[in-house]
Amino acid sequence: GENVEQHPSTLSVQEGDSAVIKCTYSDSASNYFPWYKQELGKRPQLIIDIRSNVGEKKDQRIAVTLNKTAKHFSLHITETQPEDSAVYFCAASNSGSARQLTFGSGTQLTVLP
Amino acid sequence: ETGVTQTPRHLVMGMTNKKSLKCEQHLGHNAMYWYKQSAKKPLELMFVYNFKEQTENNSVPSRFSPECPNSSHLFLHLHTLQPEDSALYLCASSQDGRAEAFFGQGTRLTVV
Numbered sequence: 001g002e003n004v005e006q007h008p009s010t011l012s013v014q015e016g017d018s019a020v021i022k023c024t025y026s027d028s029a030s031n032y033f034p035w036y037k038q039e040l041g042k043r044p045q046l047i048i049d050i051r052s053n054v055g056e057k058k059d060q061r062i063a064v065t066l067n068k069t070a071k072h073f074s075l076h077i078t079e080t081q082p083e084d085s086a087v088y089f090c091a092a093s094n095s096g097s098a099r100q101l102t103f104g105s106g107t108q109l110t111v112l113p
Numbered sequence: 114e115t116g117v118t119q120t121p122r123h124l125v126m127g128m129t130n131k132k133s134l135k136c137e138q139h140l141g142h143n144a145m146y147w148y149k150q151s152a153k154k155p156l157e158l159m160f161v162y163n164f165k166e167q168t169e170n171n172s173v174p175s176r177f178s179p180e181c182p183n184s185s186h187l188f189l190h191l192h193t194l195q196p197e198d199s200a201l202y203l204c205a206s207s208q209d210g211r212a213e214a215f216f217g218q219g220t221r222l223t224v225v
Contacts (some may be wrong), residue, residue: 009153032212043117043216044156044203089156098207098214099144099169103156 002027004092006104013080014112021107023090024072030092033066033073034101039086047088048075080111116140119204119217126194127225134189134220136204144209145187147179150201150219162187163209194224 003026013019023033034049050057050064050073057064061080066073077084090104117138126132138145147159161169162181176198178190187204204217 004155006155034212036216041218043218045216046213049212091156093212097210098146098205098212099161099163099209101158101212101214105153105155 002030002092002094002100002102004090004102004104006090006107008107009105010108010110012110012112015080015082017080019075019077019080019084019109019111021075021088021090021109022072023074023092023104024070025092025102026071027092027094028068028071029094030071032093032095033064034091034093035064035075036089036091036103037086038089038106044089077109080109082111082113085109085111117204117206117215117217119202119220121220122218123221123223125223125225126191128194128196130194131190131192133191134202134204134222136187136189136217138185138187138204138206138215138217140206140208140215142206142208142215143184144207145181145184146205146207146214147177147187147189148203148205148216150203156203160189191222194222196224198222199224 031052036044037047038044063076087106091101093100144163149157160179180188201219203219205214
């Protein structure tokens with residue numbers, strides 16, 4: 001089955017700096033890669049996703065890149081703000097269905113004011 | 114709040130107790146899931162229901178028993194749990210064939 005590794009487990013950045021979280025996956029058939037954000041005491045929520053036919057996707061201060069050859073994908077947050085502090089989870093799916101999502105172990109991002 | 118609602122938010126139970134977690138979704142989705150979230154570990158998929166039929170059971174111990182009476186409601190019945198079962202239990206739903214999972218806020222379970 002699919003295995004998703006996520007690094008780092010914790011990340012602290014100064015407000016205004018950029019943050020990068022990286023994930024690798026094992027199943028070359030995976031074709032859908034979402035990122036979820038979970039604020040303290042709240043539910044995980046989808047913030048951005050990318051499909052295997054695209055190498056990069058941006059949404060304001062958030063971007064995701066995908067390298068299918070190396071089987072890794074990354075989340076980039078620019079101009080970080082305190083409200084970006086949360087746990088971020090990457091995931092991979094080989095069917096484009098939520099039923100097949102395999103999650104990474106999460107990254108606790110802290111943005112220091 | 115609309116979306117996916119879980120009750121209770123917090124639960125403390127003894128190892129000999131029987132309790133149930135409840136999940137309700139108001140999104141018209143036809144697939145529902147139970148996940149276990151432990152500290153510093155990946156979200157673990159426990160059960161998947163599609164059109165009320167259980168389609169996956171990822172080697173979950175029998176002390177966890179799911180029930181899906183209709184496409185909007187999902188229960189997780191708990192009995193004779195162990196302290197290592199203490200975790201955040203998240204319910205999620207999706208429209209089958211769509212990739213985005215919508216999560217509830219979870220039930221924080223502590224087994225004493």
